[in-house]
Amino acid sequence: MRANSPLRSAVVASSLLALLGTPVFAQGGAGNAPADTANDPIRAMVARLDLERYKATVKGLTQFGDRRQGTKRNRDAVDWIEAQLKSYGCTNTERIKYMFQPPTPQTPAQPQDSAAIAARRAAAARGTSAQGGGRIRGNRARTGVNTDSLKQPDARIRAIDAEPTSPGERQEVFCTKVGTTRPDEMYIVGGHMDGHGWGEAANDDGSGTAIVMELARIFSSPDVQTERSIRFILWNNEETGLNGARAYVEQRQALQGKESPAGSKKYPEPKWLGMIQHDMMMWDHGMPRADGTVSPEQRPEADVNIEFQSAAKMADGAQKLAWVFHSANEKYATDYPAQVGPHMTNTDSAPFQDLIPAISLRENERGREIGAGWDPNWHQPTDVYTTYSDKDFRLGLNAAQTTLGALAQLTGATLKK
């Protein structure tokens, strides 16, 4: 709580009192919660999020290295996540199964000389249109996926990441908080558990996966009740083209809202009300400098970027959902503000964006910022747990506070006394 210490709030409150001359703020006064929300059950739920727990969950995920899809370390990570969800009380875990065949590398119809390839790359680097829409401005730095094991200096991590991917069956896990009065409707909350680049995929996307897991923990507490359902899902194969999220939509879209067995009040696939994705949640160090390097410190202006896609069929609903999250951030996030933008792209919310309101939360805008090299660890061997400071982890925690606050409002969450 750097920005708003109890001491400082007290000073501000007492000087206001002096100004006003009447004790309007005298009631309550417990802790640093403003008086009008002291009895807000959502605030009590948000307070159950904890920086050290969040860090421990990210750390737990990094024991499986980059968790590349189609490897034992990826399957072990799915098993570990499922065991964690169960231990939190989210015991009704299920798995989506699908086949994944990597596309065969395309050979160009005509041989191209390296000069032509270099010219094309240079032209692309000069272009200013960002993926998902919008324009890239200012300094840019290189981006790409590291495929060279030797760029990982830590022999231990290199060994964990050694097994190459194989085609075949893939699995991804989810669990569901069942609503009390509207079990037939749900919000889907996701992050992707796979990664690549010969690091530990700590930020991309251990940081988002850990948010989903921490929210599953808090919503599964025996004293938390929600009217509507919430599904917590950890996508696989995001990095290969959102294949896990696409498989989910394919397999389950038509099952929405159907009671099964009839009369049981059980809904294997509640109607989708919205999809909220978390992907790269910790690093907001600003624009690269002119020489392509990036500040080693989290910038004080860091924020949570909430994006919807303005070209999607469900853009209207998605935009409204984004503003609900923006306002939940103002109410519940302790340190960092949120920004809303119209260019959501390149993550697991995309397969949902024409069907239901879908948004993503990120450390930066995906297209014009991350795409311009604002995160030097993206898909690199440096995306390891030890790269990040508490200021970085705290941005992830603030995104968790934002989503928890918004979801609790949207699902009618209450605390049993």
Ligand SMILES: [Zn+2]
């Ligand atoms: Zn990602």
